[in-house]
Amino acid sequence: EIVLTQSPGTLSLSPGERATLSCRASQSVSSNHLAWYRQRLGQAPRLLIYDASSRATGIPDRFSGSGTGTDFTLTISRLEPEDFAVYYCQQYGSSMLTFGGGTKVEIK
Amino acid sequence: QVQLVESGGGVVQPGGSLGLSCAASGFTFSNYGMHWVRQVPGKGLEWVAVIWYNGANKDYADSVRGRFTISRDNSGNMLYLQMSSLRVEDTAVYYCARGIRLWGYLDYWGLGTMVTVSS
Numbered sequence: 001e002i003v004l005t006q007s008p009g010t011l012s013l014s015p016g017e018r019a020t021l022s023c024r025a026s027q028s029v030s031s032n033h034l035a036w037y038r039q040r041l042g043q044a045p046r047l048l049i050y051d052a053s054s055r056a057t058g059i060p061d062r063f064s065g066s067g068t069g070t071d072f073t074l075t076i077s078r079l080e081p082e083d084f085a086v087y088y089c090q091q092y093g094s095s096m097l098t099f100g101g102g103t104k105v106e107i108k
Numbered sequence: 109q110v111q112l113v114e115s116g117g118g119v120v121q122p123g124g125s126l127g128l129s130c131a132a133s134g135f136t137f138s139n140y141g142m143h144w145v146r147q148v149p150g151k152g153l154e155w156v157a158v159i160w161y162n163g164a165n166k167d168y169a170d171s172v173r174g175r176f177t178i179s180r181d182n183s184g185n186m187l188y189l190q191m192s193s194l195r196v197e198d199t200a201v202y203y204c205a206r207g208i209r210l211w212g213y214l215d216y217w218g219l220g221t222m223v224t225v226s227s
Contacts, residue, residue, distance in 0.1 A: 035213035037153075044203055044217040045153065056215065088153055092212050095167060097143070097155040 002027055002091050004100035012108040019076040021103045023089035028069045030093030036065055036074045039102075040085040048087075049074060079105070110134040110216045112204050117221030124194050124225070130187040130204035130218055138162070138182040141207035143214060144189050146200035146223075154200070157189065158207065172198075194225045 037045035049065035205214035
C-alpha cells in the first residue's frame with residue numbers, strides 16, 4: 001500500500017495569497033497517477049487535478065499541479081473565498097487507492 | 109449532468125447489517141467503474157470498494173474485505189454496498205463515486221449517506 005503524507009496540516013493564508021500544498025508518497029507513484037481534491041465544509045470532495053498536472057473539467061487555471069515520482073505539489077495562485085477548504089491527494093498508480101490525510105487551508 | 113445520489117444510511121447496532129444504494133444518472137452507467145469511499149466526520153477519506161464497469165471484478169479495502177459486498181445493476185443504473193458484521197469503526201459518511209480507468213481517479217461524487225454503528 002502506498003502511503004501519502006500531506007503537509008502542512010494547516011495553512012493559514014489571506015484571500016489573494018498563493019498556496020502551496022505538498023503530497024509525498026512512500027514509494028514512487030506509477031505514471032504520476034496522482035489526483036487532488038477540494039472538500040468544502042459539509043460537501044463532497046471535488047476533483048481538481050488528475051495525472052499530477054491535468055486540470056479537471058471546469059477547474060479554473062489558478063489551480064495547478066506538479067511533481068513526479070514521490071513528490072507532488074498543488075499550487076493555488078490566488079486564493080478565492082471558496083478555496084478555504086480541505087485538500088486531499090489520492091494515488092491510483094497501484095490497486096488499492098489511497099488518500100493523503102489532508103491539508104486544511106484556513107483564513108488568516 | 110452527472111448525478112449520484114446515495115441512500116440507505118442510518119443507525120445500526122454492532123454486528124448488524126445495512127445496505128446502501130447509489131442512483132446514477134446523466135451518463136452511461138455501464139461504461140464506468142464505480143467506487144465507495146467513506147469518511148469519519150472530521151477525518152480523512154478512506155477508499156472502501158470498487159466494481160468494474162461490467163461487474164466482473166471487485167476489490168475491497170482490507171478493513172472491510174469479507175464483511176462488505178459491492179454490486180451493481182447496469183439496467184437500473186444502481187450501485188450497492190451491502191455491509192454486514194458492522195463495527196463501531198465503520199461509522200462514517202459513505203460516498204459513491206465514478207471512477208476513471210480501472211483503478212483511477214474519481215471525477216464525480218455523491219453527497220454521501222451517514223452510517224452510524226452504535227449500541
